[in-house]
Each structure stands twice: as structure tokens, then as C-alpha cells.
Amino acid sequence: MADSIPRKSFAGTCLVILVALALSTHSALAETIVLKSGNGTLKQEDSLITFYSGSPGVPLPALGTAEFDAAEAGSLAWICGQAAGSWVASLPCEPQAQWIGINSSGSPATALYAMKFTIQSSPIKSATLDFCWAADDRLGDVASHPEGVFINRSPIPQITGGDYLAESLAGPIDITSLVQPGSNTIFIYNQDCAFVVSGVMFQAAITVEPACQAAAEAGFDSTICRGDSTTLSGSQSLVVNCGSALEYLWSWPGNPGSWSANPDITVSPTVTTTYMLEVRCASEPDCTSLDEVTVVVKICPMAVRYDFYGAEKTPEGVLIRWGTHSEEETLGFLVYRFSDPDKPGKPVSERPVPAQGPGRAYQVLDASAEQSPELPSYLGIFYRIVEITASGEGDATPLFPVQTVRQPRDIRRPRTAGSLGGDGRAHPESPRSP
Numbered sequence: 001m002a003d004s005i006p007r008k009s010f011a012g013t014c015l016v017i018l019v020a021l022a023l024s025t026h027s028a029l030a031e032t033i034v035l036k037s038g039n040g041t042l043k044q045e046d047s048l049i050t051f052y053s054g055s056p057g058v059p060l061p062a063l064g065t066a067e068f069d070a071a072e073a074g075s076l077a078w079i080c081g082q083a084a085g086s087w088v089a090s091l092p093c094e095p096q097a098q099w100i101g102i103n104s105s106g107s108p109a110t111a112l113y114a115m116k117f118t119i120q121s122s123p124i125k126s127a128t129l130d131f132c133w134a135a136d137d138r139l140g141d142v143a144s145h146p147e148g149v150f151i152n153r154s155p156i157p158q159i160t161g162g163d164y165l166a167e168s169l170a171g172p173i174d175i176t177s178l179v180q181p182g183s184n185t186i187f188i189y190n191q192d193c194a195f196v197v198s199g200v201m202f203q204a205a206i207t208v209e210p211a212c213q214a215a216a217e218a219g220f221d222s223t224i225c226r227g228d229s230t231t232l233s234g235s236q237s238l239v240v241n242c243g244s245a246l247e248y249l250w251s252w253p254g255n256p257g258s259w260s261a262n263p264d265i266t267v268s269p270t271v272t273t274t275y276m277l278e279v280r281c282a283s284e285p286d287c288t289s290l291d292e293v294t295v296v297v298k299i300c301p302m303a304v305r306y307d308f309y310g311a312e313k314t315p316e317g318v319l320i321r322w323g324t325h326s327e328e329e330t331l332g333f334l335v336y337r338f339s340d341p342d343k344p345g346k347p348v349s350e351r352p353v354p355a356q357g358p359g360r361a362y363q364v365l366d367a368s369a370e371q372s373p374e375l376p377s378y379l380g381i382f383y384r385i386v387e388i389t390a391s392g393e394g395d396a397t398p399l400f401p402v403q404t405v406r407q408p409r410d411i412r413r414p415r416t417a418g419s420l421g422g423d424g425r426a427h428p429e430s431p432r433s434p
Contacts, residue, residue, distance in 0.1 A: 029209065029210060030207055031120055031209075032205060032206070032208075033117050033118075033206040034204070034205050034206075035117060035206075036096060036097045036202070036204075037097050037098060037099070037203075038096070042081050043078065043081070046077045046078070046100070047076065048115055048116075049077045049113055050072060050075060051071055051074045051075065051102065051112060051113045052111065052112045053112075054109065056110070056192050057108065057110075058192075059143050059144070060189075063112070063189070065153075068114070068150075068153050072116075072185060077101075077113065078100065078101060078103050079098050079099070079104075080099055080103065080104050080106040081106075083105060083136075084164070084197050087099060087164045088166055088201075091132055091134060091167050091202075092167055093132035097203050098201060099134075100201065101197070101198055101199035105197075106136075106197040106198060106199045107197070108194070108196055108198045109192055110141070110190065110198070112188070113187065113188040114185055114187050115188075116183055116184065117183075117184055117186065117206070119179055119182065120181070121181060121241075123181065124180070124208055124211060125209045126208070127178075128171065128172035128174055128207050129156065129204060130171035130205040131149060131159050131171050131202065131204050132167055132202065133148075133168055133188075133202035134165075134166065135162045136163070136200070137163070137164070137191060138162055138163065139159060139161060139191075139200070140161065140191065141191040146161075148160050148161070148190070149187065149204075151178040151187075152180070152185055153185075153187065158173050172207070188202060210241040212239065212240070213239065214238070214242075214287050214288055214289035215237060215238045215279075215289050216237045216277050216289040217236040217238070217277075217291055218232065218291040218292055219232060219233055221293055221294045221296065222293075222295055222296070223297075224295060224297060225297075225298055225299070226270055226299050229266055229267060232267060232293060233263055234291075235263040237289070239279065239287065239289075242281035242284065245261060246263070246280070247259045247280050247281075248278070249279075250276070251275070251276045252267075252273050252274065252276065269297050271297050272296045272297050273297070275292065275293050275295065276291075277290070277293070304324055304387045304395065305324065306385075306397065307322075308321070309321070309385055311366075311381075312402070314365070317366050317368065318381065320363065321362065322361070322362050322363075322385055322397075324360060325358060326358045329389050331354075331355055332354045332387075333385055333387060334348075334352050334353075334385075334386045335384070336348065337369060337381060339381060341382060348383075352388045355388075366383075369381060369402075381401065381402050383399070383400055383402075
């Protein structure tokens with residue numbers, strides 16, 4: 001839609017040009033802006049176009065900043081129609097275009113018309129102008145300014161001359177360097193030569209092809225244990241004004257990768273590695289974007305592996321027994337007693353049971369269990385065995401009740417220091433029945 005220009009007065013003259021601006025789809029991506037004179041009612045003002053006028057029969061004495069400013073801030077135009085019988089009735093390129101002039105009767109005067117238009121595409125890859133017109137007497141002058149059309153005050157040398165008897169054509173003309181996203185202005189410079197009547201009728205079609213833009217998104221940095229794998233995804237990458245599918249290239253040191261339609265890749269690095277993602281428009285290989293993501297690799301020792309564990313009633317109290325299949329960085333074990341799975345446990349002994357190495361059996365007697373005033377029987381008593389490492393408490397068994405022996409039992413999991421303390425609150429588990 002054309003920008004609205006406020007109506008202003010200009011002493012001694014009254015100009016109307018009615019120009020309509022329409023947007024249409026030139027192709028799947030292109031934007032076409034059509035401007036034409038005479039859209040509106042005959043003998044009425046136009047709310048879109050302003051002008052600056054000089055004297056009849058002669059060119060404007062100058063065509064610089066002051067004249068362009070005056071044209072943009074000048075009076076509104078009129079649709080004058082065929083002020084002379086010899087004027088061509090319509091343009092084959094645009095039958096709806098009409099003659100416009102400085103007043104409703106097409107009085108003679110050299111004039112510079114101005115009309116704003118908006119380009120929605122951003123950024124701009126290319127822009128072309130196709131222009132057709134009839135003029136009394138001509139576009140441009142025969143003296144120092146032969147150009148008849150200006151885009152944002154830059155001349156279009158290919159558009160000059162013409163007459164009122166027939167349509168003249170020019171284009172397509174490359175105007176990529178002259179336009180910008182957002183507001184622009186086209187100027188039409190019409191010289192009167194004969195002191196009788198003057199006017200112009202035209203259509204300007206501006207075709208804008210937006211530039212392709214890509215934005216690679218490799219995701220967030222992550223941390224894995226050595227030996228594990230993770231999937232990197234570029235599915236959140238974006239591309240606009242492409243017209244075809246995206247292609248993805250994952251690469252990292254020592255592996256240049258290859259282009260693929262699949263945005264995902266599964267990796268299993270042994271050391272911390274930064275992966276580079278490049279995305280591109282398949283139909284425009286130069287439309288690319290880069291992003292990177294780092295996978296941090298840590299050595300994650302595995303928790304102790306149990307052959308069995310359990311708790312049994314004895315005349316002396318509750319005997320907690322367990323055996324290990326493997327131990328890695330294990331210094332010892334603590335045993336906790338629970339009367340409520342949702343509350344912290346109490347250590348059975350003050351000191352850990354020292355580790356003896358894999359394949360060994362361990363036991364601890366909880367002699368105080370039966371005599372505890374809050375625990376009149378073994379019903380409702382649960383235990384948990386917690387591994388002790390150099391960094392503190394490591395992994396632990398699930399809660400298990402008295403009169404239970406589990407064998408074999410494998411709770412091998414990636415170790416996270418302090419991930420499950422002896423109070424049993426970090427990862428509570430339901431009690432297990434014998």
C-alpha cells in the first residue's frame with residue numbers, strides 16, 4: 001500500500017495525479033508493486049501524489065534537492081483526463097491508467113511529480129522496473145536533465161522522451177541499488193514544450209526478489225559420559241526466501257562431513273568436541289549460515305555392581321549382608337536404617353565398612369534395631385547400602401525390607417557425586433517385598 005501524503009497548498013496551482021499501488025505475487029517469492037496514474041474519479045484530487053511545478057514551455061531551471069523536496073511536500077494532483085483530443089485514450093500496458101496534470105483542465109506547466117511506495121521484502125536480492133507512459137510533451141527535458149524518472153532521487157537514464165500520441169515502453173531496468181526495504185519514492189519529470197496543455201499517463205511495475213536468509217541453529221551445549229552417544233539436531237534452523245528445502249552439513253575436527261537433507265546426527269566423541277553446523281538453501285548454495293555446539297565428555301566411573309544384598313532376622317538383631325561383583329573407586333560402604341521411606345535414614349554404624357575389592361562378601365549387624373522404642377518389630381524397617389568414594393557418598397541400593405536377600409542384583413549406573421545420599425531423600429524408592 002502506498003504511504004499516505006498529507007494534503008498541502010501550493011500557491012497558484014492545483015495538481016492531481018491519481019496513482020494506485022498494488023502488491024501481487026510475481027513468483028513464489030517475488031513482490032510486485034504496481035503504480036498507475038489516474039486511479040480515482042475524473043476531475044478529482046489524488047491523495048497519493050504531490051508535485052512541484054515550474055513555468056510553461058521551459059524545463060525546470062534546476063533539478064536538485066530543493067526541487068525534489070518541493071515535489072514531495074507539494075500540492076495534490078488532479079485527474080484531468082484527455083485535455084486534448086490528440087492525446088492517446090489509454091495505455092495498452094495498463095488500460096486503467098488515466099491522464100493527470102497540474103489541474104483538472106491540464107494547463108501547461110513543466111512539473112516534477114512524487115509518489116511514495118513501500119517495499120515489504122527484506123533484504124532485497126534484486127529489483128527491476130518496467131515503465132510505460134504517454135506524455136505531453138515529454139519525460140525529461142532536452143537541456144540538462146533528459147531523464148524522465150527518478151527512484152529515490154537517482155535518475156533512470158533509460159526512461160526519457162515519449163509523446164502523447166502513443167505508448168512508450170522501457171524495461172526491465174535494474175534498480176536494485178536504488179531501492180531499499182520500506183519507504184521509497186518515484187519521481188516523474190514531465191516537460192511542457194508548447195504552452196497549450198500538459199499531462200502524463202503512466203504505469204510503473206517494480207518487481208522485487210527478496211534475498212535468501214538462513215539461520216543455523218545447532219542446539220545447546222551438552223555433557224555426556226565417555227562411551228555414551230548423543231544426537232545433535234539442526235531441525236530448528238530456519239531459512240526464508242529459499243523456495244526449496246534446507247540442506248545440512250555437520251563437521252568437526254578431522255571430519256569434513258557431507259551435505260544431507262537430514263538435520264540430525266548421532267555422535268559418540270571420546271573427548272570434548274565442538275561440532276559445526278552449516279545450513280544452506282538447496283536451490284541457492286550461497287545462502288548459508290553457521291552455528292556450533294560443544295559436547296563435553298567426562299569420565300564417569302560406574303557404581304559398584306552387587307551380586308546380592310539383603311537383611312535377615314537373627315537372635316542378635318538384623319544382619320545386613322551384601323556381596324559385590326565389581327568395585328570401581330570404592331572406599332567402603334555405609335548402611336542406613338529407615339522407619340519411614342520418606343524420611344532421612346539413620347546410620348547403622350559410625351564408620352563405613354572398608355571395601356575389600358570385588359568378589360567379596362560384607363555384613364553389618366544392626367543390634368539396636370529390635371530394641372529401638374519407635375520400632376517394636378522388624379515390620380516397617382528398611383535398609384539401604386550406600387557406596388563411599390573419595391568424593392563422598394556415591395550410588396546406593398534401593399530400600400529393602402528385613403528378611404530379604406536379593407541375588408544377583410545389578411544397579412550399575414553412571415556415577416554422579418552425591419546423587420543419592422544415605423538419607424535416601426534424593427531418589428526415594430518404594431520398599432520391596434521379599
